[in-house]
Amino acid sequence: MAVNGIPPAPPGPPSLPAHPDPATDAILDSGLLHELSHAFGGPFHFLLPHRFDANLAALRAALDEAGVDGRVYYAKKANKAAVWVERCAARGAGVDVAAPGELREALGHGVRGEDLVVTGPAKSDELLRAAALHGALTTVDSLGELDRLLTGARTRSGALRPARLLLRRLPPAQPESRFGMDGAEIEEALGRCVRAGDAIRMEGFSFHLSGYATRPRADLAGHLVDLCLKARAMGLRADRISIGGGLAVDYTAAADWHAFLAAQRPAHYHARKSFAAGDFYPYHSPVAGAAALRAVLDAVPEGGRESLAARLRGTGTRLLAEPGRALLDRAGSSVFRVQGVKDRAGYAILTVDGTSLSLSEQWFGSEYLPDPALVTPAGRALGQGAHPACVGGATCLESDLLTWRKIPFPARPAVGDLLVYPNTAGYQMDSNESSFHDLPLPPKIVIEAAGGRGTGGGRPRWRLDRHLAR
Numbered sequence: 001m002a003v004n005g006i007p008p009a010p011p012g013p014p015s016l017p018a019h020p021d022p023a024t025d026a027i028l029d030s031g032l033l034h035e036l037s038h039a040f041g042g043p044f045h046f047l048l049p050h051r052f053d054a055n056l057a058a059l060r061a062a063l064d065e066a067g068v069d070g071r072v073y074y075a076k077k078a079n080k081a082a083v084w085v086e087r088c089a090a091r092g093a094g095v096d097v098a099a100p101g102e103l104r105e106a107l108g109h110g111v112r113g114e115d116l117v118v119t120g121p122a123k124s125d126e127l128l129r130a131a132a133l134h135g136a137l138t139t140v141d142s143l144g145e146l147d148r149l150l151t152g153a154r155t156r157s158g159a160l161r162p163a164r165l166l167l168r169r170l171p172p173a174q175p176e177s178r179f180g181m182d183g184a185e186i187e188e189a190l191g192r193c194v195r196a197g198d199a200i201r202m203e204g205f206s207f208h209l210s211g212y213a214t215r216p217r218a219d220l221a222g223h224l225v226d227l228c229l230k231a232r233a234m235g236l237r238a239d240r241i242s243i244g245g246g247l248a249v250d251y252t253a254a255a256d257w258h259a260f261l262a263a264q265r266p267a268h269y270h271a272r273k274s275f276a277a278g279d280f281y282p283y284h285s286p287v288a289g290a291a292a293l294r295a296v297l298d299a300v301p302e303g304g305r306e307s308l309a310a311r312l313r314g315t316g317t318r319l320l321a322e323p324g325r326a327l328l329d330r331a332g333s334s335v336f337r338v339q340g341v342k343d344r345a346g347y348a349i350l351t352v353d354g355t356s357l358s359l360s361e362q363w364f365g366s367e368y369l370p371d372p373a374l375v376t377p378a379g380r381a382l383g384q385g386a387h388p389a390c391v392g393g394a395t396c397l398e399s400d401l402l403t404w405r406k407i408p409f410p411a412r413p414a415v416g417d418l419l420v421y422p423n424t425a426g427y428q429m430d431s432n433e434s435s436f437h438d439l440p441l442p443p444k445i446v447i448e449a450a451g452g453r454g455t456g457g458g459r460p461r462w463r464l465d466r467h468l469a470r
């Protein structure tokens, strides 16, 4: 309502704080990040491997509690750092790879071939051969790929071990998916597997669903168990199923997320850019990570009478899961230095020392929403936001914004301050990275928990991940 003829100020752009994370805050408050920004002279990512370990342990606990014989494979495409694969090797977890380079990386950092699952459509003969030679489990996406795998297995025959495979099911509920085989193709594939005899070992079925809902995963898993029983009756081994990835990550509190979605509109973005609620990743998920796996196991698959867990136990079927994002939850952040600040009507445009290619969400017509922390040389800026600013990259492209949104910062950002985007290890850091403009790729810094073993009391210790710009 207008008071004395002055219309009320429209509410400012909404914030979207990430869940509180004291371990990350301790790093932001330690002074280490300014030191690293100075040392590397550009943006960088930091990685927290103890978080990966904790996420893996939580997923395994969910399998154990359900009494299910299960195995976790880290979906490597979610982040290229070596440290995750090293953690998998150290903790006996598997790795899901989909390209020859990923397979080499996994083997090279100590994961055994038999602990790999090889996914992806129409895999190259090179990848199929390497998978078979190393005893990896290959998910077969089509009849044509099955034939190529069988041909390779026959020509290698003799003393070598049989090629291990799963057949990937096209999700009946997502018939538009370009992945997997429909019911008739699965039927045909089973016949070909039987005829291939000892050249192969048909170990079961797999799927990977879009979206994050747990019920469709339980339903399709139930269907795959039925397929296993059918395959066993034909003399095939078929003792395991893979439910792929897609365990949600919960970045923000429910109230913050719903308030954000209700408030956000084009005026809150640079250049009045507009996003529909459905353009965003669901940054709040009431059921996420290990709880999502538990929900899948507890659900009664469509048409059945017992939980998926009971069905797996009762049929002696092993469950494989291939989470990427969920294993990386809160396991890393991305740090950019403010290089310029300019004013526009009602907000500032920050330019940082990196690009949106190091915060990938932008390249899917979307935006990474959890608020970045503003870290000044004197420490974190805290309090109520009153200084809106969008964040541009150090390139000559109008479209290169890390954040179009006018983030309400608690203080006016200044040159030399750092912006720390939280929880970016899952897909944000490197899936789209590029040395566009001859800018170097941001290095990845592994930080051990402050106060952890060998960290010298309260001071966090760091080292480079083995990956440098390549």
Ligand SMILES: *Cc1c(COP(=O)(O)O)cnc(C)c1O
Binding pocket: 075, 077, 078, 096, 119, 120, 207, 208, 244, 245, 246, 247, 322, 323, 324, 325, 326
């Ligand atoms: C991408 C992918 C995953 C991992 O998905 P997340 O959503 O990161 O858990 C697992 N399996 C397959 C086959 C994939 O393509």
